[in-house]
Structure formats: C-alpha cells, structure tokens
Amino acid sequence: MYKAAVIGCGRIGFEFDFDAKRDFIASHVGAYVNSKMIELSAVCDKDSKKVKRCADSAQVPAYLDAEDMLVAEEPHIVSICTPPDSHLELVRLAVKHGVKGIFCEKPISESVRDAREMITLCKKNEVILQIGFQRRFCRAHYGIKRQIDDGLLGEPLNATGIYTSGILNSGSHMLDLLLLYFNTPKMLRGYSSKKLSHKPGDANYDVFLRYRDDFVCSLHACDSNDYQMFELDMLFTKGRIRIVECGLSMELYAIADSERYSTYKEPRLYNIIQTDLSKDFMVRAVNHLANCVATGHESISNGISALKGLKLVKWIVYSAEHNREVVL
Numbered sequence: 575m576y577k578a579a580v581i582g583c584g585r586i587g588f589e590f591d592f593d594a595k596r597d598f599i600a601s602h603v604g605a606y607v608n609s610k611m612i613e614l615s616a617v618c619d620k621d622s623k624k625v626k627r628c629a630d631s632a633q634v635p636a637y638l639d640a641e642d643m644l645v646a647e648e649p650h651i652v653s654i655c656t657p658p659d660s661h662l663e664l665v666r667l668a669v670k671h672g673v674k675g676i677f678c679e680k681p682i683s684e685s686v687r688d689a690r691e692m693i694t695l696c697k698k699n700e701v702i703l704q705i706g707f708q709r710r711f712c713r714a715h716y717g718i719k720r721q722i723d724d725g726l727l728g729e730p731l732n733a734t735g736i737y738t739s740g741i742l743n744s745g746s747h748m749l750d751l752l753l754l755y756f757n758t759p760k761m762l763r764g765y766s767s768k769k770l771s772h773k774p775g776d777a778n779y780d781v782f783l784r785y786r787d788d789f790v791c792s793l794h795a796c797d798s799n800d801y802q803m804f805e806l807d808m809l810f811t812k813g814r815i816r817i818v819e820c821g822l823s824m825e826l827y828a829i830a831d832s833e834r835y836s837t838y839k840e841p842r843l844y845n846i847i848q849t850d851l852s853k854d855f856m857v858r859a860v861n862h863l864a865n866c867v868a869t870g871h872e873s874i875s876n877g878i879s880a881l882k883g884l885k886l887v888k889w890i891v892y893s894a895e896h897n898r899e900v901v902l
C-alpha cells in the first residue's frame with residue numbers, strides 16, 4: 575500500500591466532492607480515500623480553514639506547510655493541487671523529500687522553462703510525473719483513439735471544438751485531447767477572442783490548426799458567463815464523433831445513404847454513450863500512478879505530453895499577438 579499526501583485542499587484537491595450535483599469522485603482526496611492501492615496519510619493547505627475542513631473530513635493530519643508534511647509523513651505519492659505558478663516549487667520540494675510519484679494538476683505550469691525543469695528533475699530522480707488531464711484516464715476516449723489509430727473511422731476530415739474559461743485553463747484540456755487523438759498539428763493560427771475567459775491572465779483565443787492539407791480543426795472560445803461548454807465534433811470519411819456534455823457523453827454517427835435525398839450520403843446518429851468520465855476516472859488516475867510507480871512505466875498523462883500542450887498554448891498566444899501563422 576502506497577502512502578499519499580495532498581497539497582492544496584481547494585476545488586480539485588478536495589472541494590469538488592462537496593458539489594451535491596456531482597455524483598462521482600472528482601477530487602484527489604476523494605480518489606485516494608477510495609483507492610485500494612493507496613492510503614491518504616495527510617493533507618496540506620496554507621489556508622488553515624480549508625485544511626482543517628479537509629483533514630477533518632478525511633480523518634488525516636493537517637499541515638499548513640508542504641515541507642513540514644513531507645518531512646513528517648514521508649509519502650510515496652504527492653498530489654499538487656495548487657495554482658500553476660506554484661507547481662515547479664512544489665515538485666522541487668517533493669523530489670527533494672524522496673517521493674516516488676507526483677500527481678500534478680494541469681496545466682503543468684505557466685512557463686515552458688518551468689515545465690522542462692519539472693520533467694528533467696523527475697526523470698533524473700526516477701520520479702513518475704503525472705499531469706491531471708482526466709480525459710486520458712477515460713476508457714471511452716482511449717476507445718476513440720484506438721478506432722482512429724486502427725483506421726476504423728477512415729481518414730479525419732475536420733474537427734470543431736468549443737471551450738470556455740481561458741486557453742491555458744480549459745483550452746489546454748481541448749489541446750490535450752487533440753494531441754491524444756491526432757498528435758501535433760503542422761501549423762496553427764491564434765486569434766484573440768472577444769469572449770471573456772474570467773481567468774485573470776488567461777484570455778480566450780479562437781484557433782485554427784492544420785494537421786494535413788486536407789485535415790483542419792478550429793476551436794472557438796465561449797464566455798463562461800453565458801454557459802459552460804466543452805465539445806468536440808470530429809468528421810471522418812467513415813464516421814463522425816461528437817463529444818458533448820464536457821466529455822460525459824459521446825454521439826456516434828455512421829456514414830449512410832441519406833433518407834431525405836437521393837444520391838447523398840449523410841452522417842447518421844446510431845448511438846449515444848455515457849463515457850466513464852462520469853464514474854471513477856479520478857480513482858483510476860491515482861491507481862494508474864501507483865502502477866507506474868511500481869513498474870517504472872511512464873504515465874499515460876505525463877509531463878512530456880503536457881509540455882507539448884503548453885507549447886501549443888504559447889504558440890497560439892504568440893500567433894495572435896504577432897498576427898501571423900506558426901509552422902510547427
């Protein structure tokens with residue numbers, strides 16, 4: 575049994591599980607408490623009220639200082655659930671105190687240089703670094719990836735995504751999904767969006783990505799004050815997949831003769847599946863990390879893939895600011 579500790583008892587660290595409408599485990603603390611491979615040993619937050627509430631609920635010791643906790647508890651695994659500008663400093667601390675696995679929330683960092691240092695430090699010290707892009711822990715998304723890789727959907731033609739709340743904050747989830755499915759685009763162009771992100775320092779951008787001459791993707795930002803949205807519509811020569819409800823469900827279409835017009839073919843909806851994102855993805859994520867620590871294998875959501883996504887974010891901002899496309 576591995577021992578884990580959580581730094582940051584805010585929303586993703588702990589509080590999401592108090593949302594009465596979420597009927598699944600969505601926090602790191604909840605995931606460790608429900609894991610059969612890992613035991614939660616302590617939690618830390620510099621906010622005394624937050625850490626007390628979390629520690630009382632999980633019935634583990636509370637710490638106000640991360641280093642004090644690492645020294646006293648000697649956890650094998652540490653979750654970093656603090657804002658991105660603190661991730662590097664906390665990774666340094668965790669590595670210094672001999673942890674074997676780090677589950678760091680997305681985005682890996684705000685800066686490419688910090689992200690590189692986090693990856694190098696973990697590699698040098700044989701620490702598994704896992705980043706919290708949760709769709710990578712969802713079997714349904716991997717199922718789609720397998721279908722794409724095996725050619726079952728034919729060739730990709732177009733993709734259209736909609737996101738809210740900042741290109742780094744939520745846009746990075748979208749870019750990570752596109753990296754998982756289609757790897758890095760050949761060219762991109764970013765445009766500043768008038769739709770407000772409400773994340774200080776993290777604006778919204780509309781984005782055009784070209785993967786091949788005949789396969790392009792466009793991403794559109796929305797204002798979260800209007801409503802939340804995270805959707806991706808992908809057209810292939812042999813089918814269409816629409817990821818809707820923030821990834822909680824997927825519409826599957828086959829290409830069939832039109833029932834309305836002679837000679838035309840159309841995508842026809844044949845199934846709507848509820849993805850396992852709504853179930854135990856967070857528990858699966860921490861168990862995956864424990865398995866990686868045991869075997870030395872890279873996580874399926876690792877620092878390198880997160881760095882690729884962060885670089886795309888930086889190029890999108892650069893492209894919009896310089897009013898030019900970027901060849902990758």
Ligand SMILES: NC(=O)c1ccc[n+]([C@@H]2O[C@H](COP(=O)([O-])OP(=O)(O)OC[C@H]3O[C@@H](n4cnc5c(N)ncnc54)[C@H](O)[C@@H]3O)[C@@H](O)[C@H]2O)c1
Nearest residue numbers: 582583584585586619620621655656657658679680681706
């Ligand atoms: N994967 C997802 O879908 C998802 C969802 C929400 C947030 N996140 C990510 O999780 C991270 C945290 O976001 P949040 O919304 O939970 O933030 P939050 O503000 O709700 O919580 C962060 C907590 O960290 C604490 N903290 C900050 N620095 C600390 C330090 N050095 N030591 C101890 N505690 C410290 C704060 O006091 C706060 O309680 C961000 O990187 C964010 O992007 C990911």
